[in-house]
Amino acid sequence: MRSLPRSLLPFALLLAALATANAQTVVVHNAKVYTPQADGIREYAGIVIEHGKVRKLLEAGTAVPAGSGITSVDARGRTLLPGLIDAHGHMLGLGQLQLQVDLRGSSSTKEAVDRVLTFAKANPNDRWIIGNGWNQVLWTSKQFPTAADLEGATSGRPAMLSRVDGHAIWVNREALKIAGITRATQDPPGGQIVRDASGEPTGVFVDAASALIEKHVPAPTDQEIERTLGAAMKSVAALGLTGVHDAGIDTRQYAAYQSLGKKQQLSIRIYAMLADSEAARATIAKGIQPAQFEDRLQMRSVKAWVDGALGSRGATMIQDYSDEPQHRGLALYTPAQIGELASLTAKHGWQLNIHAIGDAGNRLTLDTFEQRLTAAQRQSLRPRIEHAQVITLEDIPRFAKLNVIASIQPTHATSDMNMAEDRVGPRRIKGAYAWRSLLDAGARLAGGSDFPVELPNPFFGLHAAVTRQDRDGHPPGGWYGNQKLTRAEALRLFTIDAAYAAFMEKSVGSLEPGKWADFIILDRDYFKVPESEIDDIKVEATYVAGTKVTR
Structure with missing residues (x-):
């Protein structure tokens, strides 16, 4: 389908300001923020991010917080959604595709x-x-x-x-x-x-x-596995995914994720499913693995x-x-x-x-x-x-x-x-x-x-x-x-x-106070474009815990 022309508004300033959102208080205003809540999808006009988490959502007409230590960013009407999560993907397989x-x-x-x-x-x-x-x-x-x-x-x-x-x-x-x-x-x-x-x-x-x-x-070697997973995370983040349920990994792949986490190279959140096998039964008997690296890895x-x-x-x-x-x-x-x-x-x-x-x-x-x-x-x-x-x-x-x-x-x-x-x-x-x-x-x-x-x-x-x-x-x-x-x-x-x-x-999963500020910025409004153009929506930027993870 034909893609709509991208806006010519100077958007680089918004992305640059948000890149440091985890290190200070950032207020994004003049935005269309959609998020699921218990009573349905709610729309807000802005979001306050502090230390990587959502502190507050701003209703339309609400005064924009200001003061020392607060960076105020005009979103120029852009659409923000919670970071998207793929509940069934295969990260190693995706990364390997680039080499096959x-x-x-x-x-x-x-x-x-x-x-x-x-x-x-x-x-x-x-x-x-x-x-x-x-x-x-x-x-x-x-x-x-x-x-x-x-x-x-x-x-x-x-x-x-x-x-x-x-x-x-x-x-x-x-x-x-x-x-x-x-x-x-x-x-x-x-x-x-x-x-x-x-x-x-x-x-x-x-x-x-x-x-x-x-x-x-x-x-593959351990280093090859890490490199392949890193490439896969980079590619899906660019598409708006802030989380993936990796559907069937072995203990070597889990160890690779842990290694990446220790090096602060888990750019998105991975919910790992251990593939059943004879070798996996010993791991199963040890019980579930706790969440690590600020909720970026769990099996x-x-x-x-x-x-x-x-x-x-x-x-x-x-x-x-x-x-x-x-x-x-x-x-x-x-x-x-x-x-x-x-x-x-x-x-x-x-x-x-x-x-x-x-x-x-x-x-x-x-x-x-x-x-x-x-x-x-x-x-x-x-x-x-x-x-x-x-x-x-x-x-x-x-x-x-x-x-x-x-x-x-x-x-x-x-x-x-x-x-x-x-x-x-x-x-x-x-x-x-x-x-x-x-x-x-x-x-x-x-x-x-x-x-x-x-x-x-x-x-x-x-x-x-x-x-x-x-x-x-x-x-x-x-x-x-x-x-x-x-x-x-x-x-x-x-x-x-x-x-x-x-x-x-x-x-995660919605933009609400106390949750991680995982969100994406879109080139058009998911709820307003014709249904036939939903697949043409492009992601301008992806953020995990308030930090930009895409170029």
Whole structure:
């Protein structure tokens, strides 16, 4: 869509004055400050910041505080919002994208291979060619790619290319050879090696089968992890994110965050979800980690996956896929295994956040929370279902009844609308991406993007939630437009509701006295621009604890 011209007002003085807001009292006035509160979205004319926190909000017509030690800044009518929070992203994956082949948006197998060839030529010292973002649904063939397609593209080096949803990989013959994959290799539990008619592996591995290849890719050093996380934080801050729920990290990544925190290099707030694994169980048994570095890092949740993704037909369904009879997805945990994890995490005080996309996966997760957690534990531990994508109509009210948070990603709907109904059919689609139904049933929601599966720009998510359309305005009226959210509801997803989902609603998520002064300055008014232009909103500057974290 066409972007509006940016204002020619001299805005640099405002940004320069605010850059030192954490070191003194700063009064920002002549602004449009929107913030969620208990009674809805409130608008103010200014904000008083002191020692990195909100001291006071100024009503229209209120005298502007003045005096020694106070810096007064005229915002010239600019819009201020609370810093936005992505409730489900993958920071290491986002940072790594800058060092990998970007296959997002490729329209054919040939275009994807051409990008791999170009990248391989430009990076002759890379031991493996790593990429991300292919989606065969967008290709003219609609078919999975093969190892043969990559013949000659990598100068004899192994290649591993992740599907856009992260639930399948495409590899070349060199990678198959290194991993020792042959027709005799068995599918692991919860995974699939895609094979041709003769039983030979084609080069695509789905869900748990990906580990057969991934374990052979050289691990990054601690310094590389820190550098990658730093790059990711810088990139999302520029888009208006002051917080991210990092959905599935290991202890090395947590140690990297701690190292960055000690060096005062955590530019945004990270709510870490420890990925469940055999190695992680020892950390779980030690109990949750306290908030550190002025609420910039905390790990008190565990991430698990009960199924795969809809695009690769890994999401578990109660009945067969509509476009693949005799197939119901890939279960990654048995009911007993996920139940044992729920009991373990509850015993040690951890929030449990379970990835569930198919209606069978969502039902299993709801059943697990109901059977393994007491009502008091569900209230205090705030369990979450990550994605909550395809849900039977009878299961929708159970989210509110069981105090289970639905952690949703609005852009998944607009990305998946080209194939979702093919997968589940016209009846089951009524409970898919059903945000309005969940809200009306009393459920708590939190909003994210699942970057780098989707782009991390939160205004793309706000736009998708409000319009149910892609960025080109399709389809007219929105895809299943009865599930649209209002602008206020959508903003809450990425502010106070995301903060609640991380136990942080008393310190961030809205601009209220006593909370950290995490906010963003926009080039236009989120509540006044046409809905079709929400995704065009640009962030002028991002502040965490009153300090500017963008250039």
